[in-house]
Amino acid sequence: MFAYGQTGSGKTHTMLGDIEGGTRRHSVNCGMTPRVFEYLFSRIQKEKEARKDGKLRFTCRCSFLEIYNEQILDLLDPSSSNLQIREDNKKGVYVENLREVEVSSAREVILQLIQGAANRKVAATNMNRASSRSHSVFTCAIESTWEVQGVTHHRFARLNLVDLAGSERYWKQIMAVK
Structure with a gap:
């Protein structure tokens, strides 16, 4: 899922909403991301209840990165900076460390x-007092395994929620062309 638009148009608010207020379920002001994960974990619970006999196990792992001035930073470990994108035959494309x-x-x-x-x-911009100046990617990798009649099944999914930085320059360029 991507949030894209002009600076100050509400991309970050659409993605996150009012999460500072804590973790109230179904808050009117919560954004897409909290809603997606509330739905995801309710589905996981239903799957567990439906497959009690199948030894169903779920694992969810989250990461949160920022791309700022062409550098990749780990938002969950701010001491890590200038991370590198790598590619592996088994893992695919990933961010090292x-x-x-x-x-x-x-x-x-x-x-x-x-x-x-x-x-x-x-930082402050002409459009917004506290505008995000970076792109962010929140990723959740979800794995499930279960056993039926001696056969182990495995599923894997990756959910990427992307909040792109707005661009005042881009908007000014469009207005100059018109």
Whole structure:
């Protein structure tokens, strides 16, 4: 899921909403990300209940990175900077040394979002008093395994939630062309 638009148009608010207020379920002001994870963990719970006999196990790991001035920074471990993108035959494309945190509930995801959002680069612009000046990517890798009649099944999914930085220059260029 991508949030894209002009500076001050509400991309970050659409993605996160009012998460500083804690982890109230179904808050009117919560953004897409908390809603997605509330739904995800409710589905996980339903799957567990439906497959009690299948020894169903879920693992969810989250990471949160920022791209600022062409450098990759770990928002969950601010001491890490200038991380590198790598490619591996088995892993695919990944960010080397990016911290992944195992989570087991929507509440834990929101706590990671709050921690990471506090580490983002923000600055005042003509459009917004505290505009995010970077791109951010919140990723959740979800794995499940279960056993049926002696056969082990495995599923894997990766959810990427991307909040792109706005660009006043881009908007000015469009207005100059018109």
